[in-house]
Each structure stands twice: as structure tokens, then as C-alpha cells.
Amino acid sequence: DGGITQSPKYLFRKEGQNVTLSCEQNLNHDAMYWYRQDPGQGLRLIYYSQIVNDFQKGDIAEGYSVSREKKESFPLTVTSAQKNPTAFYLCASKETGVSAGELFFGEGSRLTVL
Amino acid sequence: ELKVEQNPLFLSMQEGKNYTIYCNYSTTSDRLYWYRQDPGKSLESLFVLLSNGAVKQEGRLMASLDTKARLSTLHITAAVHDLSATYFCAGRYRDDKIIFGKGTRLHILP
Numbered sequence: 001d002g003g004i005t006q007s008p009k010y011l012f013r014k015e016g017q018n019v020t021l022s023c024e025q026n027l028n029h030d031a032m033y034w035y036r037q038d039p040g041q042g043l044r045l046i047y048y049s050q051i052v053n054d055f056q057k058g059d060i061a062e063g064y065s066v067s068r069e070k071k072e073s074f075p076l077t078v079t080s081a082q083k084n085p086t087a088f089y090l091c092a093s094k095e096t097g098v099s100a101g102e103l104f105f106g107e108g109s110r111l112t113v114l
Numbered sequence: 115e116l117k118v119e120q121n122p123l124f125l126s127m128q129e130g131k132n133y134t135i136y137c138n139y140s141t142t143s144d145r146l147y148w149y150r151q152d153p154g155k156s157l158e159s160l161f162v163l164l165s166n167g168a169v170k171q172e173g174r175l176m177a178s179l180d181t182k183a184r185l186s187t188l189h190i191t192a193a194v195h196d197l198s199a200t201y202f203c204a205g206r207y208r209d210d211k212i213i214f215g216k217g218t219r220l221h222i223l224p
Contacts, residue, residue, distance in 0.1 A: 031210050042202060042216035043157075050210050058211070090156060096210060102147055102159040103204075103212060 002027045006091050006106035013078075013085070013113050021076045021109045023091035030096045032074035033103065036060060037088040046089075049074055050096055078111065086113045116141050116207040120215035128223050130192050135218045137186040137203035145206035146186045148177050150199045151217070157202065160188075190220075198222045 004025045013019045023032065031050045035043040045058030049068040063082025068074055074093075078085045088110050092103040117140040127133050137146070148160040161170045163179035163186060170177050174197065176189045186203055198221055204214040
């Protein structure tokens with residue numbers, strides 16, 4: 001079945017540690033996205049990528065890093081520079097071009113900093 | 115930059131009633147999306163609206179788009195408890211940057 005897989009689903013981290021969240025898709029989509037959601041809040045864009053080996057900062061990129069070495073993978077690293085990393089992280093993908101439709105989302109990764 | 119504002123942010127309504135959620139956006143956007151999120155879950159796509167005057171309907175939900183007014187609406191007809199969820203709208207900006215509103219938390223009372 002085609003879809004987006006995020007792992008881990010739950011993650012605990014001590015302050016000062018970097019952590020990497022995995023996002024893999026087998027939908028053959030060119031574009032991939034990372035969003036952060038805080039309780040009772042909307043989704044805020046962290047990074048997005050329209051094509052392999054290229055990505056753009058979103059509205060809250062500080063303290064995060066990404067890579068896009070393969071079309072199907074877009075991992076997000078939450079660095080120790082991110083001051084308040086506890087949140088629900090959502091990865092999404094979509095087709096590009098004039099016929100492009102909606103974003104498809106993974107199940108999310110819930111990060112808690114202890 | 116594209117900004118997306120939804121209102122209301124919270125809505126409590128009785129079953130059987132009709133209501134509308136509004137989504138205003140600040141600059142030109144060629145796609146307007148509506149999503150649903152249940153508590154603790156991910157987002158599920160409801161509608162994609164592509165052009166001025168577009169109207170889409172699925173069950174008790176109907177979405178419309180007015181690009182001149184930079185306004186999309188999500189209308190709920192004869193609400194039922196199963197529609198209780200948070201609803202998000204989002205717009206597509208240049209370079210495929212997709213920006214979401216803060217969401218409308220809908221609570222339908224029996």
C-alpha cells in the first residue's frame with residue numbers, strides 16, 4: 001500500500017541532545033514537507049523540498065535541519081539549538097506541477113523533551 | 115507572504131444545525147485545501163479547490179472558494195456528532211509553500 005511512514009511514533013529526548021525523525025514515502029511524490037503542531041495550535045511549516053538535493057526553509061526553521069538525498073526520504077533533525085522542541089511533528093508529501101493535488105500526511109511523531 | 119486566518123477558532127453547536135467556517139487568506143493562492151484532524155491523529159484531506167467559484171460537496175460538508183474576496187468557506191449541514199473534529203484550511207503560495215490556518219475546533223453536542 002502506498003503511503004507515508006514516520007518513525008518513531010513517540011520519542012523522548014534529554015535536553016541538549018539532537019534527534020532525527022524519519023519520513024519515508026512510496027507515493028513517488030516529488031515534494032515533501034515537515035510541519036510542527038503544538039497543542040491547540042495549527043500547523044507551522046519547518047522545511048519543505050520540491051526535488052531531490054534541494055529544500056527551502058519554512059516559517060520556523062531555526063533549530064532544525066533536513067536533507068533530501070533520495071526522492072522517497074526526508075529526515076528531520078531537531079538540534080539542541082531548538083529551544084522548545086516538545087511537539088507533534090507531521091511529515092507530508094504531494095505531487096508537483098499544474099495537476100498537483102493535496103498533501104498526504106504521515107501518522108506523526110510525538111517528541112517530548114525531558 | 116501568505117497568511118491564512120480561520121474563524122471561528124472554536125465552535126460548539128447542536129446536532130441538526132447548520133454552520134459555516136470561514137477561511138481568509140492574505141495574498142494570491144492558486145489552491146485552497148481543507149483538512150480534518152481527529153484528536154491525537156494526523157490530517158485527512160477533505161477538499162482541494164482550484165478556481166474561483168469552485169464548490170465541492172461530500173456528505174454534510176460543502177466547501178467553496180471566492181478568489182476575488184480571498185475567502186473560502188466550509189459549510190456544515192445538519193451537523194451530526196461524528197463531524198466533531200478540528201478543521202484546517204491551507205493555501206498554496208509560490209514554490210509550493212503550503213501554509214495552514216490555526217484550525218477550527220468543532221464540537222457537536224447531541
